[in-house]
Amino acid sequence: MSPASPLRFDAPTLADAFGLPGPRARPVPPPLPGDLAGLLPLLAHDLTRAQIGAIVHLSESGVGKRLRHLYAALDVHSRAGAVFAAVECGLLREPDGAPSPCGASRADRGRGR
Numbered sequence: 001m002s003p004a005s006p007l008r009f010d011a012p013t014l015a016d017a018f019g020l021p022g023p024r025a026r027p028v029p030p031p032l033p034g035d036l037a038g039l040l041p042l043l044a045h046d047l048t049r050a051q052i053g054a055i056v057h058l059s060e061s062g063v064g065k066r067l068r069h070l071y072a073a074l075d076v077h078s079r080a081g082a083v084f085a086a087v088e089c090g091l092l093r094e095p096d097g098a099p100s101p102c103g104a105s106r107a108d109r110g111r112g113r
Contacts, residue, residue, distance in 0.1 A: 032091070036070045039063075040086045043079050 035056075042052045049060040049067075056063070071077055074085040086092040 032070070032073055036066060036073065037091065039066060039070055040082070040092050043067075044083050044086075044092055046079075 038056065039052065042055060047055070049063040052058075053060050053063045058066070067079075067082075071082055074082050076082050076085050083092065
């Protein structure tokens with residue numbers, strides 16, 4: 001009698017066992033223009049549009065327009081989604097300095113500020 005094989009509980013194995021689609025990898029976003037990429041750290045610090053505008057010398061509506069372009073480029077609909085997508089794809093680093101791998105599930109898709 002051979003020893004039983006160890007159980008595997010990773011997502012692809014479980015998805016296959018239950019006949020579900022496996023996890024989807026997030027495509028790496030296209031390179032962001034500098035003015036959009038520069039907004040990511042400000043979003044991560046949860047600054048308001050007015051605060052971001054004061055830092056980057058834009059009106060609140062100008063910041064809003066750039067945030068909409070950023071959300072579209074990252075395929076998200078909120079600040080939290082943008083920060084999560086940026087971290088998971090290496091555009092931002094986690095607080096400990098280690099980049100997160102791409103491919104985790106998509107974050108919050110609700111409407112942001």
